[in-house]
Amino acid sequence: MYDRETHSFWCQLSGKCIAGELAGKQLEVLPVTHTTWANWYQEFPNTKVVSKRKSPEKLYADDPMLHYYKSSREGVNPQERKDQRLPGKELIFAILEGEGKRRKVFPLATLKKEKVINDWLEDVLPIAVFYDEATDTALAFERSVDGQEISFSASQFHRQLVKDDESQSKWNILNGYAIAGQFTGQQLRQLPATKIYWYCWKDFYPDTEIYGYQPKQVESKH
Numbered sequence: 001m002y003d004r005e006t007h008s009f010w011c012q013l014s015g016k017c018i019a020g021e022l023a024g025k026q027l028e029v030l031p032v033t034h035t036t037w038a039n040w041y042q043e044f045p046n047t048k049v050v051s052k053r054k055s056p057e058k059l060y061a062d063d064p065m066l067h068y069y070k071s072s073r074e075g076v077n078p079q080e081r082k083d084q085r086l087p088g089k090e091l092i093f094a095i096l097e098g099e100g101k102r103r104k105v106f107p108l109a110t111l112k113k114e115k116v117i118n119d120w121l122e123d124v125l126p127i128a129v130f131y132d133e134a135t136d137t138a139l140a141f142e143r144s145v146d147g148q149e150i151s152f153s154a155s156q157f158h159r160q161l162v163k164d165d166e167s168q169s170k171w172n173i174l175n176g177y178a179i180a181g182q183f184t185g186q187q188l189r190q191l192p193a194t195k196i197y198w199y200c201w202k203d204f205y206p207d208t209e210i211y212g213y214q215p216k217q218v219e220s221k222h
Contacts, residue, residue: 013196013204014096029096031190033174035137039160043174080203085213088199093129093138094208095193097121105201106211111138115154116162118143119211127191128152130173132159138195139173141188 002009008020015027033040040047072089086092091108102121111117111131119127128143128151137160143150148166156163160174169181176188201208 011204013194013200029192031192032194033137033139033190034195035174036135039135039137039174043160043172081206083198083202083206085210086198088197090198091195092198092201092210093131093140093193093195094201094205095121095127095129095140095191096205097125097191103205104209104211105198106138108138108195110212116152116157117211118151128188130157130162132173134159137174138193140191140193141173141176142191143188145183145186145188 001012002020003022006021008017008022008025010017010027015029017023017025017027086107092105093108093111094103094105096103102125104119104121106117106129108131111129112133115131115133117129119129121127126143126149127140129138129140130152131138143152150164150166152162152164152171156165160172161179162171162173163169163181164171164183167182169178169183169186171178171183171188176190178184178186
């Protein structure tokens with residue numbers, strides 16, 4: 001993509017300018033939530049929708065890329081790097097923190113099984129990843145409150161509400177706020193993350209750690 005003021009070219013995945021007057025500059029990467037309109041509207045009814053039509057339901061009813069999702073095609077340009085740790089068309093939930101200095105990917109298939117994952121980024125930042133299958137919503141947060149590390153369990157997670165293991169406070173993961181218990185009114189920091197195909201991600205961020213990945217053991221021959 002390019003900006004209209006300087007016509008510099010930017011990478012929409014990383015937010016970094018790759019050519020032009022602003023080459024090398026970095027845009028701030030903000031957290032984004034991928035969820036259903038019904039789920040979002042229930043929580044944020046005053047949201048403005050960018051549309052020339054009156055009905056958001058009609059605007060997003062049809063997806064012109066459905067045929068591509070079902071095909072085996074992997075983009076239109078040749079891929080720069082080979083990384084076969086995951087299939088190219090495998091959907092992942094990728095976290096990008098600290099201007100890309102800390103990153104990790106979670107296969108969507110794994111999230112669907114585990115629902116809630118307590119983990120770390122670069123052994124520095126404690127994180128929690130949640131997945132709600134009913135709305136196909138994945139979200140990641142820093143799992144600490146005023147410097148206190150907390151954790152979550154799948155057994156305490158239903159739709160967008162979850163209790164932490166330490167205080168049993170109830171949290172709404174769609175906005176990160178605690179709505180009941182000791183931490184009422186506190187908000188977890190949502191992390192920048194996106195759902196994307198593995199083949200897209202690996203070219204921009206090679207050697208990214210994959211949650212749950214175990215290298216295949218090669219049997220030695222004697």
